[in-house]
Amino acid sequence: MGTQRGKNKGFENLVDGQVLPQPAYQGEFTEGEIVQYYNPESMTWAERIYLPYVLAGLGLTAKVFLRNMVTWFVWLTYWVRGKGAEAKRGATTIYYPHEMRPDFSPVNRGKHILTMRDNDDPQCVACYMCATACPAFCIHIVAGEHPDPAIEKYPVRFDIEIDKCIFCGYCEEACPVDAIRLTTDVHLVDYKRERMVYDREYLLTWKPTYVEEEHVYPGDRPRKS
């Protein structure tokens, strides 16, 4: 412990002289107590002839198949009566991209949007706080002089390299004017690498694919369309 304190010495007065807490697991393991996990060296007789386990595997697959089959047919009887939504459908797979899950958590962190002022100008004042906070260095801003002297500064360019982004949400937290938000949208696929850089226009105008407007953040004012 003593040496550990010494090592952290420089940080001691970081927060008004408070000593930072030590890591909780410190000193819990001593040498010789290390537990190792490994597979047993030899297989049992049943394992060595494989067949029982192959059959067991087939059985499991068949069980799932039959269960899905039955629930599917049950669901079909509902569907023909026009009551498809009332019963559980067979397999839990969904048919992406024709079908998308609507049940992401409302605080899931996904693709960014830039918010707008009432006159469709970006809310962003190009303060670079997000770019400073971003641990992935994926936000690139070029600031310019806004024609309206009351606004003064705005982003001429605002690019996010979405393929570098780690969706930590720091940008959103750093923003002093609520100009950048992470939506719950996770659909970031594309065929071209260049299109993984989202520019200002795109970030200002794209619409989340499936999420209800008020679903972006419950209680927030809706985005201007």
Added chain:
Amino acid sequence: MTTDSVTLTIDGNSVTVPKGTKVIDAAREAGKNIPHFCYHPGLPVDGNCRMCISDIRTWNPRAEKHMPARRPAVACWVDAEENMQVFTDTPEVKKARASVMEFLLINHPIDCPICDKAGECMLQDYYMLHDRAPSKLREEKVHKPRLVPFGKRIVYNGERCILCSRCTRFTTHVTKTHELGIVNRGDRAIVEVLEGGDFANAYTDNVADICPVGALTKTDFRFKKRVWFLKHTDSVCGGCSRNCNTVVDHDGSEVIRIMPRERAGVNDWWMCNEGRDLYKEHAALARPAATLRIDGLEGGTASSITTWVGEKLAEYKKSDAAAVLVSPWISNEEAWLLSFLLGKLKIGHLDVMTGRTEGALPADDLLHTDDPNPNRAGAIAAGIVPDKKAGKGIDEIKAAIEAGEIEFLLLWGPHFGNDLDPELLSKVATVVQITDEHDAVSDAAAAVLPLRTWAERDGTWTNFEGHTSRFRRSLRPPAGALDGFDLLMQLCAAAGVKSPAKSLRDARKKLKQDPDSDVRAIVDGKFTFPEQSALYRHTSGAREV
């Protein structure tokens, strides 16, 4: 007490200072920064911001005790006295300071997100250190003029201004041009360019540096970069022979701005606008490429060309047909090694060229000198002078070229156009140009070697008064550009002369010790930079050249 110095204690540390020193300066001497806005070591005291209030107790000799202070007093106004006791951070002082901060922030717009000063703003720093309280104001803040141009280079934002009067004192006492003044009263007071005037002196940008907040910002730096993305490198301005000490703020490949660095006896705290704009010239520089135009030897790499030049120099040993002209942009170390090499080879026709004349501004009594080149004094002191016995100076060299007597001419450094025209140079059989700037001669010279510029190499320059300042490498040099000193070491090796120094650092050391050399790389005065916020702290402290 009739002595010239007084001894007092600052937070228990005793310090001795000359009589008449202000308490705040004495505290700086003791290594204690008393927070301040309106105080600036280069300006007369004003004492209006009250940020520097401290508990100051005078010594009563009759009662033989310290008189308890009735109220805190401003450390920038009170003279240090014998036996005085100063406490700079007692709980009462801290509380008083927090109240001062609260007053200063009453009408401040807190628009740090769009303020170029953010990150090096004293108001921000001191708020975090001394206040940290939310505003209690319920009314709307007072609105004042924003975006007011003060001349072409400065923008004024009245809402951010804390009326410390540093800028007006600068124009009154430093430039003595009296352009700025504070008009109106109370919460309507603002700084204005006084009637009928224009804010256009040669030192206007300094007001943006000394403005403790973002009320005065530079148009040149406007929205260019947040200051915390900048890297800082100590450098020296080459704009004239004053050699203002500077900090080059850059991002590794590009200079974003140039700021003055405190250097007593040279530029004190200031620098001129032209010096700040020098980086634009640097960015626009056409850079030469290593070239050799000798029949049968065309092409070649930089090192093979260097070897060729070195051997050629050795061929002209003791010859009357070789001459060397040096630009006043050479560094002291390079000049020293070059003059050593030429001394060994007994090439005596050697002189410093006129150099740059384009940027010449009228000399004034603040900083500007009439020589827009940095190191004429240093080059001459380091030995770039014609040989005492048979050497020719620049005019005689020109005459000799005219007469066709010079076969080999080495041009070191840029800006020789004022001495030599291409027509004259065509009379020389072999012209070797070692420079950082591509020009007409680079297209015709027998050999061209690219050099690094002042921003890309290390060295020292000596100003017209003999003060030596060190500049350091700030930018990545372009591919192929050679360091002047390394190049000279290679030339020495190729010419068969043993270099007296192993490295640049070694050369600097030898320069200092060499009793025969006229160059004394002496630093006088301490480098301190207490004025800027945390960003600049790495540049503080005494620096040996």
